[in-house]
Amino acid sequence: MVTKSEEDQLNRLESQVDNGGGGEWEYLCLVRKLKVRRPDKVLKHGLAILNDFKKRSALGTEDWTLCEQVAIAAMDCQCLDVAKDCIKVLRKRFPDSKRVGRLEGMLLEAKGLWAEAEKAYSSFLEDNPFDQVIHKRRVAVAKAQGNISTAIECLNKYLDTFMADNDAWRELAEIYVSLQMYKQAAFCYEELILSQPTNPLYHIAYADVLYTNGGIENLQAAKKYYASAINLTGGKNQRALFGVCLCTSAIGQLSKGRNKDDKESPELQALAVAALEKDYKQGAPDKLPLLTSTLKSLRVSS
Amino acid sequence: MGSGELRYEIAQNAYIKLVLHALKHKAAAVNGVLLGRHSDRGEAVEVLDAVPLFHSHLGLLPNLEISLLLIEEYYGSKGMSIVGYFHANERYDDTELGGVARNIGDHIFRYFPQAALLLLDNKKLEALSNGKDRSPVMQLYTRDSSKNWKLVSSDGSNRLITKEPSANVVLLDYISSGKWHDVFDFDDHLDDITKDWLNPDLFK
Numbered sequence: 001m002v003t004k005s006e007e008d009q010l011n012r013l014e015s016q017v018d019n020g021g022g023g024e025w026e027y028l029c030l031v032r033k034l035k036v037r038r039p040d041k042v043l044k045h046g047l048a049i050l051n052d053f054k055k056r057s058a059l060g061t062e063d064w065t066l067c068e069q070v071a072i073a074a075m076d077c078q079c080l081d082v083a084k085d086c087i088k089v090l091r092k093r094f095p096d097s098k099r100v101g102r103l104e105g106m107l108l109e110a111k112g113l114w115a116e117a118e119k120a121y122s123s124f125l126e127d128n129p130f131d132q133v134i135h136k137r138r139v140a141v142a143k144a145q146g147n148i149s150t151a152i153e154c155l156n157k158y159l160d161t162f163m164a165d166n167d168a169w170r171e172l173a174e175i176y177v178s179l180q181m182y183k184q185a186a187f188c189y190e191e192l193i194l195s196q197p198t199n200p201l202y203h204i205a206y207a208d209v210l211y212t213n214g215g216i217e218n219l220q221a222a223k224k225y226y227a228s229a230i231n232l233t234g235g236k237n238q239r240a241l242f243g244v245c246l247c248t249s250a251i252g253q254l255s256k257g258r259n260k261d262d263k264e265s266p267e268l269q270a271l272a273v274a275a276l277e278k279d280y281k282q283g284a285p286d287k288l289p290l291l292t293s294t295l296k297s298l299r300v301s302s
Numbered sequence: 303m304g305s306g307e308l309r310y311e312i313a314q315n316a317y318i319k320l321v322l323h324a325l326k327h328k329a330a331a332v333n334g335v336l337l338g339r340h341s342d343r344g345e346a347v348e349v350l351d352a353v354p355l356f357h358s359h360l361g362l363l364p365n366l367e368i369s370l371l372l373i374e375e376y377y378g379s380k381g382m383s384i385v386g387y388f389h390a391n392e393r394y395d396d397t398e399l400g401g402v403a404r405n406i407g408d409h410i411f412r413y414f415p416q417a418a419l420l421l422l423d424n425k426k427l428e429a430l431s432n433g434k435d436r437s438p439v440m441q442l443y444t445r446d447s448s449k450n451w452k453l454v455s456s457d458g459s460n461r462l463i464t465k466e467p468s469a470n471v472v473l474l475d476y477i478s479s480g481k482w483h484d485v486f487d488f489d490d491h492l493d494d495i496t497k498d499w500l501n502p503d504l505f506k
Binding site for chain 2: 004037144146177178179180205207209211212239242243246279280283284287290291293294297298
């Protein structure tokens with residue numbers, strides 16, 4: 001997961017490189033570090049370096065890392081010939097490498113040869129049952145074929161062993177959300193929050209799932225998690241601010257006619273509304289009247 | 303008149319905006335809403351505009367609710383309402399209309415019974431560069447009497463057309479110039495409110 005400042009930095013570098021201002025290697029390293037998916041840019045700029053003898057020699061031994069990065073980007077863009085060439089070169093340089101073997105497996109996936117890919121991965125796992133990347137490739141193979149239940153099964157089994165893999169928990173949560181299995185998604189986000197309690201994005205995702213699941217207890221819990229996200233982000237995250245408004249309105253609707261003592265205090269919502277209006281006044285002033293009247297209608301219905 | 307003979311006419315800008323949005327996020331499922339109204343003689347639904355919504359966590363309610371509230375408020379003052387929903391699946395060969403799309407469609411149906419669900423047709427999109435087809439690269443679904451979303455067959459029925467016949471030509475042009483970079487959806491807006499989900503300058 002990438003923070004806004006990291007993404008801004010990446011985008012700045014990207015437009016610098018696109019406009020011929022140099023910095024290609026820096027850009028490619030940042031893409032690798034942040035683990036973002038920008039295959040068309042990586043392919044274009046990475047290949048330019050690889051094909052330029054001077055630029056490539058300047059990298060020293062790092063050019064093999066670049067070769068691997070370009071191979072994967074090429075597969076993502078379905079430029080399978082480029083990928084094949086990169087992998088051939090890597091295989092020649094590292095004849096016994098399992099890492100190159102992984103790339104060969106991915107090439108089979110890119111070609112849609114699922115059975116062969118699965119066979120390759122299974123044999124890798126026989127030699128080394130703790131290869132995390134290969135386990136996850138098998139999940140990818142299942143997902144790509146549309147066998148979502150197999151993917152879920154594989155991921156759950158993987159997480160039984162490698163329960164600290166946050167990327168895997170996030171992937172599982174997203175699969176559950178796409179299938180509208182909200183209780184299971186909530187469980188994944190709970191694991192993520194336990195693992196990284198100060199990451200506001202997990203608090204917000206968890207609150208989103210609780211809200212979607214519905215019911216007054218879930219809504220009250222969701223409101224708490226939106227509030228904690230506001231706390232963690234210094235009130236700068238609009239999703240959390242909107243979340244608080246929605247929760248207050250929904251809780252108000254559900255508790256109409258109930259005991260007045262159960263009524264929530266309106267201060268949190270008022271503060272959230274004020275924060276949103278301040279942000280919009282500064283960032284999107286033409287949308288401010290629209291925002292104000294929409295939030296007002298939310299308050300009226302609560 | 304039931305949805306049986308109703309035609310759906312989508313304006314070029316709305317159509318292109320939705321496809322470009324899908325192309326911006328090739329590895330994800332995306333969705334959007336269709337805005338418009340009944341035609342004057344009532345024989346068609348005119349889709350005059352579209353707003354791209356999300357490219358992640360499509361199945362979650364809070365952001366959807368906020369976006370629909372803001373969109374309804376904005377377009378209501380312009381005499382339009384939400385008349386349908388657009389969805390593009392994550393995988394190339396997934397041609398099924400999934401649960402999330404159907405649920406959102408059901409919600410829109412409650413307020414506009416002639417609502418249309420449009421599903422991106424990846425194979426048609428890929429074949430677009432062959433240049434012959436003028437029909438939209440989307441499949442049309444409408445609600446039938448048994449409350450199910452049924453695929454409207456495109457064989458010669460022309461129930462879904464673009465208002466401007468050269469829409470696909472323009473779309474191809476935009477695709478080759480990488481125009482999808484400039485499309486902002488609601489997800490982008492929630493991450494950075496300076497990004498405008500109305501995309502006012504997209505086609506200038």
